[in-house]
Every structure is written in structure tokens, then in C-alpha cells.
Amino acid sequence: MEDRAILERLETIAGPRNVTMHADDLAPWLSDWRGRITGRAIALVSPETAEQVQAIVRLAGETGLAIVPQGGNTGMVAGGIPRPDDRAILLSLRKMNMIRSIDPDDNSITVEAGAVLSVVHQAAEEHGRRFPLSLGSKDSATIGGLIATNAGGTQVLRFGSMRALTLGIEAVLPDGSLFEGLSTLRKDNRGYDIRQLLAGSEGTLGVITAASLELVPAAPHRVVAWLGLGSARGALAMLRRLEGVLGDAVESFELVPDTALALVLEHIPDTRAPLAGGHPWHALVELRTANDPEEMRKYCEDVLAKALDDGLIADAVLAESEGQAAAFWKLREVISEAERADGMAAKHDVSVPVSAMPEFIETAREAVEARFAGARVIAFGHLGDGNVHFNVRAPAGSDDRAWFAQTGDAVSRFVHDMTRDAGGSLSAEHGIGQLKLAEFGRLADPVRLATMRAIKQALDPLGIMNPGKLVPLANPPKNP
Ligand code: FAD
Ligand code: MLT
Ligand code: ZN
Numbered sequence: 001m002e003d004r005a006i007l008e009r010l011e012t013i014a015g016p017r018n019v020t021m022h023a024d025d026l027a028p029w030l031s032d033w034r035g036r037i038t039g040r041a042i043a044l045v046s047p048e049t050a051e052q053v054q055a056i057v058r059l060a061g062e063t064g065l066a067i068v069p070q071g072g073n074t075g076m077v078a079g080g081i082p083r084p085d086d087r088a089i090l091l092s093l094r095k096m097n098m099i100r101s102i103d104p105d106d107n108s109i110t111v112e113a114g115a116v117l118s119v120v121h122q123a124a125e126e127h128g129r130r131f132p133l134s135l136g137s138k139d140s141a142t143i144g145g146l147i148a149t150n151a152g153g154t155q156v157l158r159f160g161s162m163r164a165l166t167l168g169i170e171a172v173l174p175d176g177s178l179f180e181g182l183s184t185l186r187k188d189n190r191g192y193d194i195r196q197l198l199a200g201s202e203g204t205l206g207v208i209t210a211a212s213l214e215l216v217p218a219a220p221h222r223v224v225a226w227l228g229l230g231s232a233r234g235a236l237a238m239l240r241r242l243e244g245v246l247g248d249a250v251e252s253f254e255l256v257p258d259t260a261l262a263l264v265l266e267h268i269p270d271t272r273a274p275l276a277g278g279h280p281w282h283a284l285v286e287l288r289t290a291n292d293p294e295e296m297r298k299y300c301e302d303v304l305a306k307a308l309d310d311g312l313i314a315d316a317v318l319a320e321s322e323g324q325a326a327a328f329w330k331l332r333e334v335i336s337e338a339e340r341a342d343g344m345a346a347k348h349d350v351s352v353p354v355s356a357m358p359e360f361i362e363t364a365r366e367a368v369e370a371r372f373a374g375a376r377v378i379a380f381g382h383l384g385d386g387n388v389h390f391n392v393r394a395p396a397g398s399d400d401r402a403w404f405a406q407t408g409d410a411v412s413r414f415v416h417d418m419t420r421d422a423g424g425s426l427s428a429e430h431g432i433g434q435l436k437l438a439e440f441g442r443l444a445d446p447v448r449l450a451t452m453r454a455i456k457q458a459l460d461p462l463g464i465m466n467p468g469k470l471v472p473l474a475n476p477p478k479n480p
Contacts, residue, residue, distance in 0.1 A: 001063045003042050010045050010089070013055040018046045018095065029070060029090060032078040033137075034340055034347075037434060039082035041068065041090040048095050050170060050178060050209040057207065058176035060089060060464045067091050068466050069203040071114060071145030074137035076347065077433025079149065079202045083468045093144045096209060099123050108167055108184040110212045113144025120213070129215035132159040132251075136333035144208040150200035152429030154286075154332070157384040158251040159216065161429065163199045168212035171198050174205070174460035184212045197455070202431050203466035205459050221293035223300050224286050224325035228279030228315035232383065233358035235283045238312055239384050242285065245303050249296060252286040254332050255383040259376070263338040264331055274328055275315045283383070284332045286325075335380055336389075344400040345378070345391040346411045350419040351428035354386035361388060364418050368392055372411055387428035390415055416443060432470045441472030449474075 001009075003021070010019045020026065021043045031038045042065070047053045060067045066088040070080040082088035097114040104127045111120055117131075117138040124131045135141065135153035145151075147169065152161040159165065168182040181195050198205055229235050232255060239253045258280050264271055275282075289296045297318065304316045319325035339345055352360045365377040374395025381388045392411050394403035416426045416439050432440045441449070449472060456463075456471045 007043060009059055010043055014045050014047045014052045018048065020044050029073055030081060032081050033074050037078040037081050040084045041082045041088045044090045044092060046092040046095045050172060053172045053207050053209055054176045054178060056089065056091060057172050061176065061462055065089050066467050067464055069093065069207045071142030072140035074141045075145060075149060075433060076430040077435040079431055079433030079469050086467060091207060093142060100210065102127050104129055106184055107215045108212050109215055110182060110210065111143050112210045113142060113208045115143045117141050117146060124215050128218050130218050131213055132216050133162060133165055136336060143211050147199050147208055147211055148202050149431040152382065154252045154254055156382060157253055158248060163196060165214045166195060166199055166211055167214055169195045169198050169208055170210040171206040171208045174465045182210060182212050202433060202470040204456060204470050205465060217290060219288040219290045222286055222288050222325060223293065223297050224319040224328050225300060226274035226317050226328050227283040227285065227313050228275045229281040229283060229313050232281055232361045234312050235281055235383055236358050238283065238307055241307060242303055245299055246287055249287045249289055251288050253384040254284040254381060256282040256284060256332060256380050257378060259378045260335045260380045263342050264334055267338040267341040268334045271331055274317050279314050284328055339391065344404050345393045346408050348390040348412065348415045349428050349430040350390050350424055350426060351387040352419065352422040352424035356422055357383060357386045357388065360422050364390060364415065367418060368414065371414060372407060412439060434469060437472055
């Protein structure tokens with residue numbers, strides 16, 4: 001079918017105001033957040049109802065077009081960017097952003113897929129509840145994208161990742177049928193869990209149109225601390241001590257190396273280091289309670305004072321106000337932005353068993369520096385989940401682009417091999433998308449790959465849903 005005829009069909013389905021083929025309208029949505037990958041699409045369509053999504057998916061099936069679902073386009077692996085050679089419809093869910101219902105007694109909220117995370121936070125708070133998943137992209141990332149990538153963030157330690165918080169899903173499947181799974185049941189044992197199959201499927205098995213999410217009590221009081229440490233091992237020991245005394249109140253424990261803090265202070269306005277003096281490592285801790293915050297603060301101070309005496313930490317400061325707590329959090333949440341401003345990086349989103357992570361960070365850094373002269377490692381993030389962003393930058397003063405063109409793939413293979421050898425995963429929370437596809441195909445065990453291909457084939461026999469993402473082909477074409 002000619003592009004013009006497709007446009008007319010899409011306009012009939014979604015209305016002319018929701019369809020565009022103009023290059024200027026499409027451009028912002030055809031490159032990933034880091035600007036590494038740029039794709040192509042025939043049209044950008046922004047449906048307003050699940051019925052419209054169904055009709056668009058049926059049109060794609062009829063005409064052999066690819067459907068690429070997209071939310072906020074904050075994904076880290078270019079899963080929401082069409083490939084340059086596909087005849088693709090870029091399907092934006094951003095206009096489907098209603099809060100459908102909220103039930104404080106049920107501790108649940110039901111929202112359309114395009115609802116932005118920070119809006120969901122706000123809605124929950126207005127009802128005395130919390131949606132306990134947060135990340136640096138919260139003002140753009142959508143619920144559909146977060147479920148499709150099974151996003152993690154900074155409270156996984158306490159509440160788990162997106163899967164754990166998703167009670168129900170409504171989705172358009174590749175044949176255009178509507179899976180109406182918006183239940184908020186906590187117990188439902190009717191066999192295969194289609195909701196969990198769609199979570200983490202990166203748009204390859206269907207288009208999520210709405211979801212029911214778990215809410216938790218508000219726990220309005222928080223204590224936020226910034227610690228200075230000599231080693232990542234000390235950081236993990238500190239986390240375990242805090243948990244020993246404060247239990248579930250410990251909701252976040254994020255690791256920040258001095259190199260990441262330096263990038264933030266250099267590139268992000270209105271930031272300053274919480275502690276005087278340099279420390280090789282820092283940790284950001286958040287404790288939450290619905291009870292007496294002074295009591296929790298006191299316990300926290302006692303644990304930290306003892307840790308200082310024991311030499312486990314080198315320094316610590318507790319935020320004195322909400323403003324200061326927000327300033328500490330900003331330092332953590334803008335690391336990616338600062339890193340992007342500073343230049344290119346080979347990003348690795350790796351997990352290993354939590355207890356093995358401190359040693360992994362050190363040995364993998366030493367190995368990378370020994371193998372790739374001058375390479376600079378920045379490992380930061382979710383230590384308590386056994387997940388760090390193990391990013392490798394070109395030698396200082398070198399030509400980034402030339403270095404990565406020549407060395408980037410070898411660096412990533414090296415890091416991923418070490419991760420596999422440590423019993424880990426090459427994608428802890430960002431997914432596979434396009435950027436990790438070849439590496440996933442190289443390293444995944446054959447039974448996992450065969451099972452994923454069988455599921456994909458069963459649900460999407462025409463291969464229209466987000467082709468070239470997540471599921472490696474059985475026989476990928478060789479590079480010329
Ligand atoms: P998009 O980027 O638009 O899409 C992501 C994937 O989901 C694509 O494969 C797309 O096809 C698919 N998709 C999107 N919507 C739908 C839908 N409705 N139905 C089916 N498939 C769909 N991630 C973490 O896990 N933890 C972090 O701490 C974290 N921090 C971040 C910080 C920053 C500054 C940034 C820029 C990103 C961060 N991310 C983090 C990346 C994270 O994956 C995204 O923020 C989020 O999960 C993607 O949501 P999105 O709406 O932007 O999805
Ligand atoms: C983070 O934890 O800040 C993110 O996952 C983003 C990133 O890895 O760049
Ligand atoms: Zn992360």
C-alpha cells in the first residue's frame with residue numbers, strides 16, 4: 001500500500017489531528033535519549049482509545065507494516081526507535097494518559113499506558129498512597145514504557161521492579177484482539193500469567209493500553225543521608241547494618257563514585273557536594289516511615305556514628321530539610337544527564353548476585369583498565385539490587401568517536417563476558433532493545449532463546465510487533 005493510502009487509513013482510524021508524516025513532527029521521536037540511534041517511520045500516530053490501537057494493529061497486519069510502540073522515549077536501549085529499513089508506524093501512547101480510577105481501600109490505581117510516572121505519583125499522593133517506583137526519567141517515562149521494559153529505579157530494594165507492582169494489564173495483541181486483564185486481584189491462579197509475559201516484552205508481543213498498579217501506604221516522613229566511603233565493599237556492609245536496625249524502612253541505597261559526582265558538579269547547574277573532602281565512593285540512603293521521624297532519625301544517627309567509629313564509613317550527613325533531601329537526590333538522578341553532557345560512553349547495565357557486586361566493580365574496573373589503556377570506568381547505581389551501570393569512557397583527551405568506533409564493541413564484549421562469568425545478566429533493568437540485541441544473542445543460553453522465539457512466533461506470526469528488538473534472530477545476517 002502506498003504511503004499516502006496508509007495515511008488516509010490512519011486518519012480515518014485515529015482522526016487527522018492524531019496522525020502526521022511531517023519530518024519535523026517525527027524527528028524528536030526517531031532518535032534515542034542518548035542520540036546513538038536514529039530510525040525511520042512512515043507516520044507517527046497517537047491514538048486516543050484502545051479501539052483505535054486495535055484498528056491500527058489490524059491495518060499493520062493487513063499491510064505488513066511494523067508497529068513500534070513508544071511512550072516517553074526515555075528508554076536506554078533504543079527499543080522504541082524503528083529501524084531505518086523498516087516500513088514502520090511509530091505508535092505513540094502519549095495521548096492515552098488518563099487516570100481511569102484510584103481505589104485507596106484496594107491500594108490500587110488504574111491508568112492508561114501514556115500516563116507519565118510523576119503524574120501517577122501525584123495522583124496516588126492525593127489519595128494518601130504512594131506508587132513506590134521512581135527513576136531519573138519520571139517526568140517523561142510512561143507507565144506503558146515502564147511496564148514494557150520492566151523498569152527498576154531507586155526503590156527496587158524495598159518494593160521490587162515494575163513487574164512486582166503491576167496488578168493487571170490491558171493490551172492489544174498482534175492480531176488486533178484486546179486482552180482485558182485489568183484486574184487488581186492479588187491472587188489469581190488461572191495458569192500462564194499473560195500480564196507477566198507482557199511485562200518486559202518491550203513492545204514485541206503487544207501494545208499495552210492500560211494497567212492497574214499496586215499502591216502502598218504513604219509513609220510521609222523520610223530521612224535522607226549522604227555517606228562518604230572508602231570502598232564499595234564498605235557500602236554493602238553499611239547497607240546491611242542499616243537494614244539490621246531499621247529493617248524495611250531502608251527504601252533506597254544508591255552508590256555514587258567520586259567520578260560520577262564530579263561530572264554532575266561540572267555539568268549540572270545548582271549542584272554542590274554534600275560532604276567536604278574527597279571520598280572515592282558515596283552512598284545515598286533513604287529511610288521512610290509513617291511513624292515518628294525523629295525516632296527513625298535517631299536510630300539512623302546511632303548506626304552511622306557506630307559505623308564511623310568502626311571505620312566503615314568516612315563521613316556522613318543527614319538532610320536537614322526536604323529541600324536538602326531533594327538536593328541530595330538530584331545529585332544521584334542527574335548522573336546520566338551529566339555523563340551525556342560530557343561525551344560518549346559504552347553503557348553496561350549489569351547485575352550480579354548482590355554479595356558479589358562490590359568485588360565485581362573492583363575487579364572488572366581493573367581488568368578494563370588493564371585491557372584498554374586509558375579507559376575510564378564509572379560504575380554507579382543500585383548496589384542494593386546487585387545492579388550497577390558499569391559505563392566505560394574513552395581515555396581522557398582522546399577522540400571519543402574514533403575510540404568508540406574502533407574499541408566500543410570489544411569493550412562491551414569484555415564487560416559482558418565478565419558479567420556472565422560472575423553469574424550475572426547483561427541487562428538488569430534497561431532491557432535489550434536494539435542496542436543489546438547482538439550481545440544477548442551471543443551470550444544467552446539456547447533454551448532461553450528458543451523459548452522466547454517460540455513465544456514470539458506463537459503470538460506474532462507475522463512479525464509486525466516491534467521487529468528487530470529484544471528477540472535475536474536464529475540466524476542473524478553477518479556484518480559485511
Ligand atoms: P519508551 O522509551 O518510549 O519505550 C521503551 C520500550 O517500551 C520500547 O521497546 C517501546 O517499544 C516499549 N513501549 C513503550 N510503550 C509501550 C506500550 N504502551 N506498549 C508496549 N510497549 C511499549 N530505567 C530503569 O529501569 N531504571 C532507572 O533508574 C532508569 N533511570 C533513567 C534515568 C534517565 C535520566 C533516563 C533518560 C532513563 C532512565 N531509565 C531507567 C530508562 C527507562 O527504561 C525508561 O525511563 C522507561 O522505562 C521507559 O519508559 P518510556 O515511556 O520512555 O518508554
Ligand atoms: C540510572 O540508574 O540512573 C539509570 O538507569 C540511567 C542510566 O543508567 O543511565
Ligand atoms: Zn538505573
